[in-house]
Amino acid sequence: MDRRQFIARSTAAAIAASGLSACSNTNPSIIEKSQTDIMPLPERQRWLRSFSCNIEQWFRPMPFLDRINAAKALGFSAVEIWNPYQEKRGKTPESIAQRAQEQGIRITTYSPNAPAMADPKNEEKFLQWLEMAIAAGKTLKVANFNLTGHKLVEGLSIKQMVANYTRVLKLAVPRLEAENMMATIEPYNPFNHKGDFLYGNEPALSICREINSPSIKLNWDFFHMQRSNGNLITHLESGFEQIGYVQFADSPGRNQPGTGEVAYDRVFTKLRDLGYKGYIGAEFFPKDKDQLKAASDIAKIAKRINLADTIIT
Numbered sequence: 001m002d003r004r005q006f007i008a009r010s011t012a013a014a015i016a017a018s019g020l021s022a023c024s025n026t027n028p029s030i031i032e033k034s035q036t037d038i039m040p041l042p043e044r045q046r047w048l049r050s051f052s053c054n055i056e057q058w059f060r061p062m063p064f065l066d067r068i069n070a071a072k073a074l075g076f077s078a079v080e081i082w083n084p085y086q087e088k089r090g091k092t093p094e095s096i097a098q099r100a101q102e103q104g105i106r107i108t109t110y111s112p113n114a115p116a117m118a119d120p121k122n123e124e125k126f127l128q129w130l131e132m133a134i135a136a137g138k139t140l141k142v143a144n145f146n147l148t149g150h151k152l153v154e155g156l157s158i159k160q161m162v163a164n165y166t167r168v169l170k171l172a173v174p175r176l177e178a179e180n181m182m183a184t185i186e187p188y189n190p191f192n193h194k195g196d197f198l199y200g201n202e203p204a205l206s207i208c209r210e211i212n213s214p215s216i217k218l219n220w221d222f223f224h225m226q227r228s229n230g231n232l233i234t235h236l237e238s239g240f241e242q243i244g245y246v247q248f249a250d251s252p253g254r255n256q257p258g259t260g261e262v263a264y265d266r267v268f269t270k271l272r273d274l275g276y277k278g279y280i281g282a283e284f285f286p287k288d289k290d291q292l293k294a295a296s297d298i299a300k301i302a303k304r305i306n307l308a309d310t311i312i313t
Helices: 003-018 028-035 041-047 064-074 093-103 120-140 158-179 204-211 222-228 232-242 264-274 291-304
Strands: 051-054 078-080 144-147 182-185 216-221 243-248 280-282
Touching: 041 291, 051 291, 064 078, 064 093, 064 291, 093 120, 120 144, 120 158, 144 243, 158 182, 158 204, 158 216, 182 204, 182 243, 204 216, 204 232, 216 222, 216 232, 222 232, 222 243, 232 243, 232 264, 243 264, 264 291
Parallel strands: 051 078, 051 280, 144 182, 182 216, 216 243, 243 280
Antiparallel strands: none
């Protein structure tokens, strides 16, 4: 092990030992404020069982693999990631899988940067990318991954782009079904993600219904849905049968619940009552970079509404 690896591992061990100091903002006033209103670690571990920590947005600028240790130290048992193929950041499917196994952490989804799928010129590129995505899932031991790839294509109408996107997804279905894997379409919102053509619940819902496969579903990100459509519970009910994975952040600031306008106690209660049994991805930026406070805040919601870990499959 070289010096850099030793320092990184030592840092991670210190995080795990303290359970909070390295996971909070270094501003003493924020740490002091946080510690007066924080759920204790053993209780926090229980109520975070339904949640997967997005370590791309949490723990910045900590070295990437050490963020897995940091998530565990906060009380999470699962994490989600974006592109696992970024060697310059220490990210390969193998290195991520090894660190997760060492920490006893489950990976719940990943997003390996799909090419612009609505561009007919990218069909072969997409099929090659699909094989890489499937290979990453096998290494990471996770059967679902996130699809984006809905960038605008110059010279094409929205209708044409949706048709091309749908056609390419249909090409992926036999491979995904053969591997018993699921790809989730993630619609964005037009305020934070300009230059795309899938925003909110439609036309993404219609695409999934047309394809009609358990291998093509939606990543229902409540942050994007609130910014695009609003009426979260009504839209959740109408689209629930096509949901494969769920993420959340408060709106409009994209921090943890309680910092914006969404009543997440009600939203999560409805999600549970509808029968959702997967992980809920905490894809947000902890307010003031106070990771400990953010973890405690979502654990408190789970406790208030009794969102027990029995919902996880």
